[in-house]
Amino acid sequence: MTKGxxxxxxxxxxxxxxxxxxxxxxxxxxxxxxxxxxxxxxxKVGTLDPIWNETFKFPITHQNKLHFKIWDSDAPEKEGKDDKLASGSIDLKNVFEKGSEEKTHELTHNLGFSKDGVITFKLTFAPSA
Structure with missing residues (x-):
């Protein structure tokens, strides 16, 4: 079991x-x-090409996929009804084996026939001793 x-x-x-x-x-x-x-x-306000460069850490105990959803934040008068722009998941097997991976994930709908852009992640894994 992978931990780290x-x-x-x-x-x-x-x-x-x-x-x-x-x-x-x-x-x-x-x-x-x-x-x-x-x-x-x-x-990121008013853009279809956002740049985040934000870092997050997750403890791994048994998980093998990173899931994500991209949302459009709506104005407060809409009472928090943000719109989903895209979603997906990344299999972590390669990053567990190699230690790091840059992953550009194509965002699609209609069984993959329509494209909604791409998102890029940098992933690194440090195993527990």
Whole structure:
């Protein structure tokens, strides 16, 4: 069983779909491992090509996938009804074996026929002694 610390840098996204009627989306990313330890980036206002470069650490005890959702933060008058822009998961097997990996994940819908941009992560894993 793999144990240690996973470090995730949410680098950037490009070509996100626009969920707003006026202006551009205000994207942020929520990350989690097997429904535990949900963490999120800051919101980048008015962009479809956000740059975050934010770092998160997750303890690994048995998990093998990093899950993410990209959301469009809506104005407070909408009472927190943020719109989902994209979602996905990353198999961690390569980062466990190699120690690090840069992963650009293509965002799609309609069974992969429509593209919604890409998101880039840098992943590193430090096993427990």
């Amino acid at each position: 610390t996973l470090t995730v840098i949410v680098v950037s996204a490009k070509g996100l779909k626009n969920a707003d009627d006026v202006g551009k989306s205000d994207p942020y990313v929520r990350l989690w491992l097997d429904d535990v330890d949900s963490q999120r980036t800051t919101t």
